[in-house]
Amino acid sequence: MMKKKVVLGIAFSIFLILQLWCSMLVFHFPYMGIENEEIQGQWVVKRLLPEGAAIKLDLKVGDIILQIDGKPAEDFVTLRKWSAIEQAQSLVVSREGHEHQVVLNAKSNIFYDIFPLIEEMVCFGMAIVIVIKMFHSKSAKLLAAVFLCGSIVFMSLLASIRGDVLGKVQITTFMMLLPIVFLHFLIVFFKEKSDLNLPSWILKYLYSIVVIALCLRGLYFHPSLTYTFYRYDIIITLGFFIFGFLLNMYVLTKLLIKVRGQQSYISSIVKSVWLSWMISFLPIICFSFLPQLLTGEPILNAIFTSWILLVFPMSFAYLIASNQLYDFGLVIRRIMFAGLLAILPVCIFTGVYHYLFNNVVDEKQLLYIFGGSMFLITVALYGAEYWTTKLEPFLFPRKxxxxxxxxxxxxxxxxxxxxxxxxxxxxxxxxxxxxxxxxxxxxxxxxxxxxxxxxxxxxxxxxxxxxxxxxxxxxxxxxxxxxxxxxxxxxxxxxxxxxxxxxxxxxxxxxxxxxxxxxxxxxxxxxxxxxxxxxxxxxxxLPHETNAYDIQWFRKVMFDLQEEERMRIATDLHDTTMQDLFFLKRRISSIAEKGNLDKLDQEQLNSMNNFVDMINASLRQSCFELNPHLLKEIGLIPTLKMYVDKESYTTPFMLSVEIGSVITIEEKDLLTKRHIFRIVQELLNNAKKHSQAGKVLFSIEENENYFCLNYEDDGVGFNGYQEGFQKEIGASGMGIEQMKSRIMHMGGQVDMTTDKGIGTTFKIRIPIGEVRAS
CATH class of the missing domain: 3.30.450.40 (GAF domain)
Structure with a gap:
């Protein structure tokens, strides 16, 4: 781990030194763009590049260079090495037999310097983002290396065109390295994502060629051999770059043919990579590198086509980081649609610009304006949905x-x-x-x-x-x-x-x-x-538990769910509503204790306090009915007696309970006691809702091995068992049937006698020795 940190530290330090060196050259020396040739021992101006600063000076093609910075022309380094004049302050030239001095004080073309700098910053920033977000992925590290190669190429470009040896070594080396690192990334990426094994044996040979070429570039430091080697090195570098591009296309095309019939995510990835690779590299190869190899002159300067190289790595990194990799086809279609929408306004804008500035604009500038406007408007249209969503709270607050x-x-x-x-x-x-x-x-x-x-x-x-x-x-x-x-x-x-x-x-x-x-x-x-x-x-x-043991879990689940819900409601009432009532009472009491209130207000506040007490008592009783905690504290019989006594104050009939000899039931588990309490509770609720009775009596006793619970009222009764429990089931979800279910769950029996006008009687017998609550 420590060794890796040291290596990374050294690499970053070298990158920083190279950046400072290239930046120093850019800020101290303008790009002149003066190409020369040697004729009969004299250096003559061959061409003044339109992108260079010398086009603005008093120089003409055919001028003879006599002195550079006060020294003979043949002694100037960049002239001997590259047949170009860069990093100079002044010239003495001869034109038609007359000598005159030219001061090289013109400024560089701002776009020509700023554009590569922006591209470098974008590439380097994307490399850092990828390493931070996907540090543990080997393929992500290789993709970051692709970005880093691109960053160094753009960094070196401005130093290279100014005749710097180190800049030319960097740009040629990393241009050869870029397609190889990308091929390496593809091999590792498809291995990680889909176990597709691409041929990796070729990588060592490709890397070896780059290393050999780097060693040969040591000839750049030998003035007499530099220009001869440089002319061939340019051809080798551009040819190797095009070869690397074709090799990647071959690998991707072969892979595409292999998976094209599959309806899988890997097929979508291969198609997306193939398409974006074509979009990124074809322009610079077709309009810049290939024409320069064949004719010696590019159709478009690479400075204008190089930015398209960023399309693939930036889009690929974005899709990986945002987990949209498998939707790349959809993203491409959206970009193309945004581009189609942008064509008309861009054409109108370019046409108007050409009409207004016809005398000062050339074709390359128009192409730059058209391409730049297309790019900006397409990006704006593509990102409109994202930014609209982000800014929606401010732009459309109601929506x-x-x-x-x-x-x-x-x-x-x-x-x-x-x-x-x-x-x-x-x-x-x-x-x-x-x-x-x-x-x-x-x-x-x-x-x-x-x-x-x-x-x-x-x-x-x-x-x-x-x-x-x-x-x-x-x-x-x-x-x-x-x-x-x-x-x-x-x-x-x-x-x-x-x-x-x-x-x-x-x-x-x-x-x-x-x-x-x-x-x-x-x-x-x-x-x-x-x-x-x-x-x-x-x-x-359900039948008796002894005859249906395999489904006894069903009743248990039903009862457990009901008890859990009752306990939840009781807890909520206690922790929220009752606490609120407590604080309300304290607030009313504090106001009532103030001496500045008249008697009527005091009485009203006291009345409100009493009303809060009544509500609190009612809620406390409801909580007890939902969660009869006294079963555990004082036992079943005292709890039932206390419950019936409290209910007798509110029932429309005379309610009483007779308790005989009851001892064994208190030894039973809590669940059994809860079942019996719920049975009494349901019988009493049913009596209050439907019986219209004048008297209701509960009697409890133990007879031999049975716990006996009897209920009797003198109410209206009802015709048939089904009518009663159906009505109660539809009303509350509990009813007589659930009471029967509890009794059967404990292995007991229930007998009911009822008819219209004669009241209702329930006789419940639960075996004490066989009581089950499991």
Whole structure:
């Protein structure tokens, strides 16, 4: 590890030194672009390159160079090595027999210097990003090396054209290295992603050629051999670059033929790499390198075509970093579509520019303006969706609020298991998002209407609209029907906004979208409710446990789920509502203790305190019924006696309990005691709802090996067992059938006697020695 850090440190230091050296040359010496040839022992100006600064000076083709910086021309280094004049301050030239001095004080073409610098920074920045984001991937490190090679090529370009030996060594070496490193990257990448084995044996030979060429470039430091070797080195470098490109194309094409029939992600990757490689390298090869090899002159200067080289590595790195590699075909199509949209405005802009500056613009500048504008507008159109999304909270705040609320609601809908949860999960967000006074979800059954609401809304008025079938056309509400079938119909309604205005069209469309989500969720909840009731009936109708041991787990699961839900509700009530009431009472008491209140206000505050106490007592009783913790603390019989005594104060009938000799049941486990408590609880609830009795009696005793629980009332009774439990099941989800299920789960028996007008009697016997709660 330490060794790697040392190597990286040395490499970075060398890169920094090279960067400083090349930057020093760029800032101290303008690019002159003066090419010369030796004729009869004299150096003559052969060509003044239009990109160089010398085109602006008093120099002409055919001028004889006599002196450079006060020394004979043949002694100047860049003239002897490259037949070019760079890094000079002044010239003495002879023209038509007259000598005159030329001061080389013109500035370089800003675009010619800035463009390679920007390309270098982009390549180096991408290399750093890739190494940081994907440090543990070998293929990512090689892709970073491709970027680094490109960065050094662009760094060396500006020093190279100024006649610097080190710059020319760098640019020729790394241009040869670039396609080889990329081939190496492809081999490792496809091995990592798909176990495709590409031929890697050729890499050692290619790297060896680069090393040999680097050693031969030591001849650059020998003035008498430099120019001769340099002319051939350019041909070798460009030819090797084109060969490397063709070799990569051959490998990719062969791989493409191999996987083209497969419907797999690797096929998509190969197609994407092949296409982007063509787009990146064909322009510089066809318009710059190949024409220079064949004719000695490029169609377009490489400085203008080199930026296209960045298309592939930048796009590839972006797709890897953003996990969109397998969608590269889609990305390419989007870029092409953005380019097509950009063509018309770019053509108009270029035409107008040419018309306005016809006298000062040439074809290359027009091409640069056209290409640069195409690139910028295409990138802008491609990134429009991304930036619009990022800036949406500022550009379209209302739309952003709707989308955020929709995401939250749609996410929370998956957690709904009952209709009552709709208030906290859906209605609160709808009311707050639309800024309306209130909202409600209505369920219309055959015989009843259930309304869940939030905010300020006229519930009785809504019931009247439901009864009159005028809910959809109600003038003060926005109503949307969600479900409508035999079992029930459901509606979502909201009031006017708090500003007393109607919802806008956009808000109504958002509300329609919400209801499309709600329809499915409500139907699922309805099915869950029906399934739960059916499961409860099924659990109650199962045979005796001794005859159906393999399905006894079913009842246990049903009971456990019910108890967990009761305990959760009891805990929520205790930790939230009851605590809020406690702090409310303290606040009222502190206000009442102030001496500046009159007697009437004091009485009202005391009355409010008493009312809070009543609510608190009621909630405490509800919590106890949901989670009878006293079963564990004081036992079953005392808990039942205390429960019946408390209920006797609120029941419309005379309620009493007779307890005989009961000893053994207290030795049983907590689950058994909870089952018996729930049975008593259900019998009492059923009596309060349906019996219309004047007297209800519970009697408890132990007889031999049985725990006996008897219930008796003098109420209206009912015709048949089925009618009673079906009614109760439909109402509360518990009922007599669930009580029977508990008794059978413990191995007990129940006998019921009832008829209209004679009351109802239950006789329950549970074997004490065989009580099971597992």
């Amino acid at each position: 952003h609020i709707f989308q955020t609320a929709l995401k939250k609601i749609s996410k929370n809908l998956g957690t709904i298991s009952s209709f009552r949860e709709l208030k906290d999960i859906v209605l609160v967000d709808i009311v707050s998002t639309l800024q309306v006074a209130g909202g409600a979800i209505i369920f219309q059954y055959k015989d009843e209407v259930e309304i869940i609401y939030e905010g300020e809304i006229d519930i009785e008025g809504i019931r009247r609209h439901v009864d009159a079938n005028t809910l959809i056309t109600a003038p003060n509400y926005t109503s949307i029907e969600m479900n409508n079938h035999e079992s029930y119909s459901s509606y979502l309604i909201v009031t006017r906004k708090k500003t007393n205005t109607y919802l806008s069209r956009e808000e109504k469309q958002w509300l329609q979208l919400i209801t499309s989500y709600l329809e499915v969720s409500l139907e699922n909840v309805h099915l869950i409710r029906k399934l739960t009731l059916n499961l409860q009936q099924f659990a109650a109708q």
